[in-house]
Amino acid sequence: MAKVDASLVAHLPLFGGVKPEDLEEILREARSARYSRNSAVFEQGADAQSFFLLLHGHVRAAKTTPTGEQIVVRYVAPGETFGLAMAIGASRYPATAIAVDDSVVLIWPTSAWPRLVERFPSLAANTLQTVGVRLQESHTRILEMSTQQVEQRVAHALLRLAKQSGKKLDHGIEIDFPISRQDIAQMTGTTLHTVSRILSGWEQQGLVESGRQRIILRDPHGIVVLAERNPDSGAA
Amino acid sequence: MAKVDASLVAHLPLFGGVKPEDLEEILREARSARYSRNSAVFEQGADAQSFFLLLHGHVRAAKTTPTGEQIVVRYVAPGETFGLAMAIGASRYPATAIAVDDSVVLIWPTSAWPRLVERFPSLAANTLQTVGVRLQESHTRILEMSTQQVEQRVAHALLRLAKQSGKKLDHGIEIDFPISRQDIAQMTGTTLHTVSRILSGWEQQGLVESGRQRIILRDPHGIVVLAERNPDSGAA
DNA sequence: CTGGCAGTTTGCGATAGCGCAAAACGGGCC
DNA sequence: GGCCCGTTTTGCGCTATCGCAAACTGCCAG
Numbered sequence: 001m002a003k004v005d006a007s008l009v010a011h012l013p014l015f016g017g018v019k020p021e022d023l024e025e026i027l028r029e030a031r032s033a034r035y036s037r038n039s040a041v042f043e044q045g046a047d048a049q050s051f052f053l054l055l056h057g058h059v060r061a062a063k064t065t066p067t068g069e070q071i072v073v074r075y076v077a078p079g080e081t082f083g084l085a086m087a088i089g090a091s092r093y094p095a096t097a098i099a100v101d102d103s104v105v106l107i108w109p110t111s112a113w114p115r116l117v118e119r120f121p122s123l124a125a126n127t128l129q130t131v132g133v134r135l136q137e138s139h140t141r142i143l144e145m146s147t148q149q150v151e152q153r154v155a156h157a158l159l160r161l162a163k164q165s166g167k168k169l170d171h172g173i174e175i176d177f178p179i180s181r182q183d184i185a186q187m188t189g190t191t192l193h194t195v196s197r198i199l200s201g202w203e204q205q206g207l208v209e210s211g212r213q214r215i216i217l218r219d220p221h222g223i224v225v226l227a228e229r230n231p232d233s234g235a236a
Numbered sequence: 237m238a239k240v241d242a243s244l245v246a247h248l249p250l251f252g253g254v255k256p257e258d259l260e261e262i263l264r265e266a267r268s269a270r271y272s273r274n275s276a277v278f279e280q281g282a283d284a285q286s287f288f289l290l291l292h293g294h295v296r297a298a299k300t301t302p303t304g305e306q307i308v309v310r311y312v313a314p315g316e317t318f319g320l321a322m323a324i325g326a327s328r329y330p331a332t333a334i335a336v337d338d339s340v341v342l343i344w345p346t347s348a349w350p351r352l353v354e355r356f357p358s359l360a361a362n363t364l365q366t367v368g369v370r371l372q373e374s375h376t377r378i379l380e381m382s383t384q385q386v387e388q389r390v391a392h393a394l395l396r397l398a399k400q401s402g403k404k405l406d407h408g409i410e411i412d413f414p415i416s417r418q419d420i421a422q423m424t425g426t427t428l429h430t431v432s433r434i435l436s437g438w439e440q441q442g443l444v445e446s447g448r449q450r451i452i453l454r455d456p457h458g459i460v461v462l463a464e465r466n467p468d469s470g471a472a
Numbered sequence: 473c474t475g476g477c478a479g480t481t482t483g484c485g486a487t488a489g490c491g492c493a494a495a496a497c498g499g500g501c502c
Numbered sequence: 503g504g505c506c507c508g509t510t511t512t513g514c515g516c517t518a519t520c521g522c523a524a525a526c527t528g529c530c531a532g
Contacts (some may be wrong), residue, residue, distance in 0.1 A: 061480060063375055067466065069383040073375055088368025094375070117361060124360040125353060131367050132324025138308055138374035139299055139330070145381045146425035147305040150519070180479065189382035194519060196481055212528060230303065386489070417510065426518060430489060432511060447496065474532090481526070488520090496511070502504095 004055075004106060006034055012079050013130060014053065017122035026116060026123075028107045035059075035099035036176075041083070044096040048085035050107045054078050057103025058165060058177040062186065063095045074134070074187040075100070075177070077164050086110045087127055101177045145189050154198050155227035158182040158208075162217050174218055178213035240291075240342060241270055248315050249366060250289065253358035258397070262352060262359075266342045271295075271335035273414075277319070280332040284321035286343045290314050293339025294401060294413040298422065299331045308422040313400050313412070322346045323363055337413045381425050389424040390434050391463035394444075398453055402438070409456055414449035 006023045009015060015023055032055070037039055041052065043063055073095050074081045085093050089092040108116075117124045144153050158175070166173040181192040181199070188195070199215070202208045207223055209216045217223055242259045245251060250371070251259055268291070271277055277288065280300055293340055295312040309331050312318045321329050344352075353360045353458050394411070402409040417428040417435070422429070438444045443459055445452045 063379055065379060065383055067383075071379050071382045084368070087364050087396075088372055089365050090368075094372055118357070121354070121357045121360065124357065124364055128323050128360055128364045128367060129325050131364060131371055132320070132326075135367055135371045135374060136324055136326070136330055138371060138378065142309075142374065142376055142381065142425075143299055143301060143307050145378065146307045146422070147301055147303075181481095182479080186382070189378075189433070191520065192480080192523080193482085196479095197519095200481070237517095416508095427490065428510080429491080429512085433489095436511070446510095476531090477527105477529090479529100481524100482504085483524090484522090486519105486521080487517100490516085492515095494511100494515090494532090495513100497509080499508095500504100501506090 004030065008055075009053070009079075009092060009106075012053075014081055014123070014126050016126050018120055022120055026120065028105075029038060029116070030108045031111045032104060032106050035105065037099060037102050039067070039099055041097040041099060041103075041105065042093050043092065044089045045092050048083065048091055048110055050083060050109055051081065051086060051113065052083045052097075052108075053081050053106040055104040055106060056086045057099055057101045059105075060098050060100050060104055060183070061095045062098065070186050071189070072183055074137075075161065075165065075211050081130065084127065084131070086113045087131060087226050100179070138219060150188065150190045152195055152227055152229070153190070153200050154184060154195060155223050157187045158215065158217060159220070159223060162220065166217070169216065172209070172216045172218040174214070240366055241268065244291075245289070245315075245342075248289075250317055250359070250362050252362050254356055258271050258356055263342075263357065265348045265352070266344045268340060268342050270338045271341065273335060273338050277333040277335060277339075277341065278329050281328050284319065284327055284329050284342075284346055286319065286345055287317065287322060287343040287349065288319045288333075288344075289317050291340040291342060293335055293337045293423070295339055296334050296336050296419070297331045298334065306422055307425070308419055310373075311397065311401065317363070317366065320363065320367070322349045323367060333426070351446065361367050386424065386426045386430055386466070387427070387434050390420060390431060391459050393420060393423045394451065394453060395456070395459060395463060398456065405452065408445070408452045408454040410450070410452045415451060 004027050006020060006027055009027070010020065010023055015026075018026065035057070041059060042050075054076050054080055059082060061073040061076060061082060062070050062072045063073050076097070082097060083093060085091070124151050144156055148156075161175050161179070162173045165176045167176040181195045185192045185195045199208060202223075203210060205222075207217070207219045207226075209218050240263050242256060242263055244261070246256065246259055251262075254262065271293070276390055277295060278286075290312050295318060297309040297312060297318060298306050299309050300306045312333070318333060319329060321327070380392055384392075397411050397415070398409045401412045403412040417431040421428045421431045435444060435446050438459075439446060441458075443453070443455045443462075445454050
C-alpha cells in the first residue's frame with residue numbers, strides 16, 4: 001500500500017475539476033500494485049471487484065470468444081483508466097487485462113465508486129467523457145473494418161499505437177512496448193500470417209524496421225500515405 | 237412546442253433516480269419535434285447544438301467515410317437517447333441521424349447539459365451507464381466482424397434487431413421499421429448483394445420471409461442456431 | 473556455449489465474398 | 503390504371519486473404 005503523490009496524477013483527465021484536497025481523499029481509497037510482464041490484472045468473466053488507473057507500463061485489454069478466438073480491445077497507456085465494469089453496470093469484467101510490460105496501477109474497490117461519484121460529481125462527468133471517446137474510437141474501428149483492406153487497417157493501427165505510445169527515435173518512432181504480429185492481427189481482424197507478410201513488404205520498402213515483438217516506424221509519413229490510399233488507385 | 241407528459245418518460249433509464257418534480261423541470265428545458273420518414277435529424281459534422289430522446293419511431297445513426305462509404309452505427313429505438321456529442325466533449329456530430337419512420341423526439345439544447353448535470357447528477361451517472369453499454373456492444377460487434385463469417389454476422393444482426401424492435405406475429409417476429417438489404421450490409425460489414433443472397437437462401441429454408449424493406453423472422457430459433465454455428469462444422 | 477522455443481517468415485493452394493452487370497420486381501405517384 | 507424508380511435478385515469471374523505446413527531465427531535458460 002504505497003503512498004501515491006497527488007501531484008503525479010492531478011493533471012489526468014479523470015481528475016479534472018477535482019480540488020487538491022479532494023484528490024488526496026480520493027487517493028486514500030486506492031492502493032497501488034505492481035504487475036510483472038505477461039501477468040494478468042484481471043480475467044474476463046471474473047467478479048469486477050476493482051477498477052484501475054495505470055501509472056506506469058502498458059496493459060492489453062482483450063476479449064475472448066466462447067471458441068477461444070481473441071481480439072485486442074485496446075492498449076492502455078499510463079494515465080488511463082481501465083476495468084471500469086461498474087461504469088456500465090456490469091458485475092463481471094467483459095475482457096481480460098494483461099500487463100505487457102512491468103506495470104504499476106492504482107486500484108480502487110468497485111464498491112467505492114458510488115460514494116466517490118456522489119461526493120465528486122466531476123468523476124462521473126470525466127469518466128463519461130473518456131468512455132464517450134472510446135465509443136467513438138470503436139465506431140471508427142468498425143468503420144475501418146467494414147470499408148478498408150487489411151493493409152490499410154494495419155497502417156492505421158500502427159499509427160495509432162505510435163501516437164499513443166510511440167518513442168521518438170533519431171530516425172523514426174518505436175512502439176514502446178512488446179507487441180507481436182499476432183497482437184496486431186487481433187487489433188485489425190486478420191491473421192498473424194497476413195500481418196507478417198505486410199510488415200515484410202514494408203520493411204523492404206524501408207517503411208518500417210521490425211523484429212521479435214518490436215516495431216519501429218522508419219517512415220511514418222509513408223505509412224500515413226498507405227493508410228489513406230484508395231485501394232484501387234493502382235501502385236506502380 | 238408540445239407539452240410532454242412526465243409520466244410517459246419517467247420510467248426511462250435516463251431518468252432513473254430523478255424525482256418527479258425534478259423531471260418536470262428537466263422536461264421544461266426540452267421541446268419536441270416530429271421528423272417524417274427519411275428526413276435527417278442531424279448531419280455528421282454539423283454543429284452539435286442539441287441532444288435527443290426518441291419518443292416514437294425509429295432513427296438510424298450512420299457514419300460516412302471521406303470516400304462516401306457508410307456504416308450503420310445503430311438503430312435508435314423509442315426511449316433511447318442519441319446525438320450525445322456533448323457527452324464525449326465533441327462539438328460536432330460524429331454521425332448522421334435519419335428518421336427511418338415518422339418519428340417524434342424530445343430536443344434539449346446542448347448548452348443545457350452542464351447545468352442539468354450539475355443539478356441532477358443522476359443524469360450523468362445514467363448516461364455513463366448507457367454509453368458504457370453501447371461501448372460493450374461495439375466491442376461485441378468488432379469481435380464478430382473479426383471472427384465470424386458474413387452469414388453468422390447477419391444472423392446476429394437480425395436477432396438483435398428483432399430483440400430491440402421486433403413485433404411479435406402469430407408465427408414469427410417482424411422487424412418493426414423499414415430496413416433494406418443495404419442497411420443490413422452496412423451493419424455487418426458486407427455488401428447488399430451478399431445480404432440478398434443470404435436472405436434468399438434463408439427464405440428457401442423457411443427461416444425468414446422478406447420483401448421490400450421488410451423482414452420477418454419465421455424461425456427465430458433456427459436463426460439462433462445459424463448464428464452460433466461453428467463455420468466448419470459442416471452442413472449436411 | 474548451446475539447445476529449445478516462442479515468435480516470425482514464406483510458399484502454396486483453397487475459397488468466401490466482392491464487384492460488375494443485368495434482369496426482375498413491386499409500389500407509389502400522376 | 504399505367505409508368506417510373508428504388509429495391510432486390512441472380513449469374514459469373516476475380517482476388518484478397520485465409521489456412522495449413524514447414525522452415526527459419528533470435529533469445530533466454532541452463
